[in-house]
Amino acid sequence: MTAAAAGQTSTRAAADPAGASAGRVSFQTEPERYRHWKLSIDGPVATLSMDVDADGGLRDGYELKMNSYDLGVDIELYDAVQRLRFEHPEVRTVVLTSMKEKIFCAGANIRMLAVSPHPWKVNFCKFTNETRLGMEDASAHSGQTYLAALNGTASGGGYELALACDHIMLIDDRSSAVSLPELPLLGVLPGTGGLTRVVDKRHVRRDRADYFATRAEGLGGDKAAAWNLIDEAVPRAKWAETVAERAAELAARSQRPAGAQGIALTPLDKQRDEDRIAYPFVTAELDRAEGTATITIAGPGEGPPAGAAGLAGSGASFWTLRTTGDAALLLAYDRLLLDNRGDWLANEIVHFLKRTLKRLDVTSRSLIALIEPGSCFAGSLLEIALAADRSYMLSGVFEEDAAAAPATVTVGEMNLGPLPMGNGLTRLQARFTGDDAALDQVREVAGQPLEADAAEQLGLVTFAPDDIDWADEIRIAVEERSSFSPDALTGLEANYRFAGPETMETKIFGRLTAWQNWIFNRPNASGPDGALRMFGTGRRAQFDRRRV
């Protein structure tokens, strides 16, 4: 069960970048096949060493020199983070370091960015953000703390990778530095949360942060430590020893259990043809003319249990989401997980569910949940309807299947805390922001299957048409939405989905990403004379100097 559950999301993630750009990318990999990373494990300490193969770029047209990365490099990192959590309960500290001399990581490959179309750049940033948030999630919730051991310069995305770690060590050799040179050299922002983490995670004073982000060569040594850009600068002579010491200290703080057995994440059984993607529990049917995908998620049956959600789709403007299965069985599995939160594996699975659902919240696809007889929107699967931009629930039954039981939705424990959004609220809290009474009413009916009219009255679904209106209403909603500007929909959804408080995570996906997307679209960055194109040519970018 867990193998399938854990594997599903890494495949789901594949859909976005692939769909939005030329060519199809495989997100399936395993440590034996890594081209750019070495994973070694020594008791409680795992070491992930970056050693990017310059000729191993995912696409042609660029060389991955100096441990610069592209999506292919990050897919391996994502895979490693994932496997460490599920396959290696014994690991308590993950050391990120480099096998190159004098360089930790030069960040995202500039040439790759320069030749990539806008959607590719945006989705590349989204995927790398997800990887880094996953590392922070492991540090925060899995007793698996990330330690950045910068044995050489970490610039741009390289430093942003370090910022996602809990502790940053930089070798003090008078040349190694950390830096965010994107703005001075490339005319764009650090695209993987760097600005947000510098001020909101590491609390670097904003005027210092400003200086730092405009200084291409960055800062090293004691000054970097004094400004809290790193945690410590360590002389070369003491490097290996100090890294080992810190790794051991962090491991000692971990609550990870002793003697537990990991589970192998085996490749997912995926069937794909032109208009259909099928996994054991998730199927996506694509309608390319309409620009939509219909995704159906199967809840647990009598056969192999599977309680986790995974979603796939590509090339569509939006997704309609369906579920099938037995709500009572699903709630029982939810309960099993929650009753065993102390167990490391149950804990991992719940966090995995949480992160999978968070991805739905930031997906640039409109999401419409369709709740029909035979569906299974209960507990953790109800979160999918709550993550949707709208939901339609059939009131009564379809005339052609009048003997069916009407659809129900059931609120469960999983909806009341364990699966928060990026803003720290549950989807129910975000839904009823400012209306505590409505939230209380929903809490009170937890465990009760609710038919359409009750669900609508409680505010759990948007509309509850009956059989007579159902087909037309859905058709019109889908057609209309497909006719709208996809950009405006992305902006609309990015704003509406995050009512209430903001966190570092929502700032990264909201504020920071939006500004970066704007900058990516401006001629000053991406035009023929823009900074991204001019980088490395020896010529200077030509800027339209008007501030906007």
Place this chain on the structure above:
Amino acid sequence: MTAAAAGQTSTRAAADPAGASAGRVSFQTEPERYRHWKLSIDGPVATLSMDVDADGGLRDGYELKMNSYDLGVDIELYDAVQRLRFEHPEVRTVVLTSMKEKIFCAGANIRMLAVSPHPWKVNFCKFTNETRLGMEDASAHSGQTYLAALNGTASGGGYELALACDHIMLIDDRSSAVSLPELPLLGVLPGTGGLTRVVDKRHVRRDRADYFATRAEGLGGDKAAAWNLIDEAVPRAKWAETVAERAAELAARSQRPAGAQGIALTPLDKQRDEDRIAYPFVTAELDRAEGTATITIAGPGEGPPAGAAGLAGSGASFWTLRTTGDAALLLAYDRLLLDNRGDWLANEIVHFLKRTLKRLDVTSRSLIALIEPGSCFAGSLLEIALAADRSYMLSGVFEEDAAAAPATVTVGEMNLGPLPMGNGLTRLQARFTGDDAALDQVREVAGQPLEADAAEQLGLVTFAPDDIDWADEIRIAVEERSSFSPDALTGLEANYRFAGPETMETKIFGRLTAWQNWIFNRPNASGPDGALRMFGTGRRAQFDRRRV
């Protein structure tokens, strides 16, 4: 004093849109000269009636039909809001309504948006946002509550204007509605905070908000009220009476004093030539080649007192900020204001200072404060240095003026609460986010003039070079920054300036504005076949359907 103080900002605001676009816009007006609004006052109730002159557009090429607006219309509204606060202490409720039949306001003029260059659109949104936030500020802090009396349809920016009011009434006549048709009709977002206010202020459930913003015709009557898009739908027969009743109720709740005398906001004495803008207390010198402006603010002298900050500049990538004057005098004026917060006028002035400084926080200009001998960075004027992206403070004195007293900065009461940023934090709190000890240290030295080394050590200034390094360091900082991508600087500053929590206000200027700017830049909106250009032509926009 207060007249000058209050007047300054409306003039300061002029600089942005004018600088970023063709032609120069005057922001100086007065009720007698309004072309688009009628202001009438009846005891505690003021009525601001929109009656846009279709031929009165600020630029050629569009007609302001159906109470649609351009910057010129909003300049008058801004002026009215301002004058009501300062000139009319007797006013406790402001009713916004329309003199047109069946239409309250059709929002921003689409043709104007379609023919405007990107910077104009961006700055237009920024100014209109400021006006609406000013109305909310008056409702929250001045006992002057805004009531939207929608006697006809309010669409797009028209409804957003209503959303900035405390109470929304809509006439119930089977045709009048509120709507946000930007997305379905124009392929852009509502640009004046509409999305944010719908979910974060009025707490409309997000799935309903989604439906609403995709339904061009909007919603009216009981449904609009049931969804909380409006506060009440009122039949035509009872309209006038009910509006009067609500206005009186809101007035009765106000703490505004009886019998107070307003102060007249007289035109500012402004001198302008090609490279210089001068007001009595503020001077801006422009260096167009360099793309910089040096702004000097005079603190109070022995002559006419003036404690408020106002800033002007245009066409420059960034501003260097200087002050001159006597810190002790300035702190005395600050104290006078704070000792009299119960007085309506002192209260208005402090809120005016607050709003003026907030504008600095969201300006798309890099801000560098220069703190030299003779400067006056204390209390409310110290906020300017704290709002800056960086500050440089001379350690010691200049050799050529060795007898001068070294520069000092002084923390005062004004830095510790009354002038919060849009995120609700003081600039000191935002500066020391996550470092309470540093904040405490700064609080402890309140009232003490601090020379450069102490100020640097306390973290109040970024750098403290001495006379030998001063000129070079400033020159390099200015030259370097001028060489960077202006877009990337805007993005950098928009992210760094708001560490910590977010509010509706920061969401509007950060998340929402960034997405809107991105959308404005995309061909789907602004290209030759984009939705903005196609609107009204009878042809459909051609979209690149890939979701990004």
